[in-house]
Amino acid sequence: MPTDVVARPYASADRASGLATPDAVTAAFVRFAALDDGPVKERLQEELMRAWLPMAHRLAARFRDRGESHEDLRQVAALGLLKAIRRFDPARGPFEPFAIPTIRGEIRRHFRDRTWGVRVPRRIQELRNQVRAAYVELALTPGSPCPTVADVARHTGLCEDEVRDGMEALESYRALSLDAPNGDTGGEAEGPRLADALGEPDHAFDLVVDRESVKEAVRRLPSRERAILYLRFFEDWSQSRIADRMGISQMHVSRLLSRTCARIRQETLDPS
Secondary structure, X not given: OOOOOOOOHHHOOOHHHOOOOHHHHHXXXXXXXXXXXXXXHHHHHHHHHHHHHHHHHHHHHOOOOOOOOHHHHHHHHHHHHHHHHHHOOHHHOOOHHHHHHHHHHHHHHHHHHOOOOOOOOHHHHHHHHHHHHHHHHHHOOOOOOOOOHHHHHHHHOOOHHHHHHHXXXXXXXXXXXXXXXXOOOOOOOOOOEHHHHOOOOOHHHHHHHHXXXXXXXXXXXXXXXXXXXXXXXXXXXXXXXXHHHHOOOHHHHHHHHHHHHHHHHHHHHOOO
């Protein structure tokens, strides 16, 4: 059993909670696991949080001086404790050996996933802090197991758009590699990457101006020359195939194409 948490949480817990002894704590977890969701279970969850919160705060203190505020770390540790309480199975042994790695894992994930990898405006950073703090507070409040955007907005006094900006910031700490998976790969080792979703230069755009420039000159062509031009450059027919279609020789098709292209070039470059 881990021994680096100084003292059992119930040694400093609020005795009014009734969780001041190891047996009382064990009995509370057994009861918590057996209860259906509702006000009674929420009140018991709050008592368990108060009893074990000193331990979570001590674990958070181990990670100070790493660029995050102590209050932020305490909030992350509290969220880890809440997850541990909700997931704990008392039939598998004491709570402490389960809770400590759960809380530490939450804090380490915070440093891994929530450390800014790009420059973000200070206003967005402050929104992120407000939204995260409100979310943790509401999650610990009976009757609010999963706060919505509207709940957080009412709690903080922010508008819902600001709350959404803060929530987006919570997921935008680190830039992803273009080789990172793009969405669910369906369990496949090789799936679509972010780079696959990026656009590429469309060289057809370079032809837009040219096509518009020659449009009038093409309209003035005789119908046979216009048909030959269309079959050659838009349908990609060979000169021999065009010749068979028109009932003329391939050499005649070649001469007509050369003459037609020269005429179009001349009329386009010198419209007068």
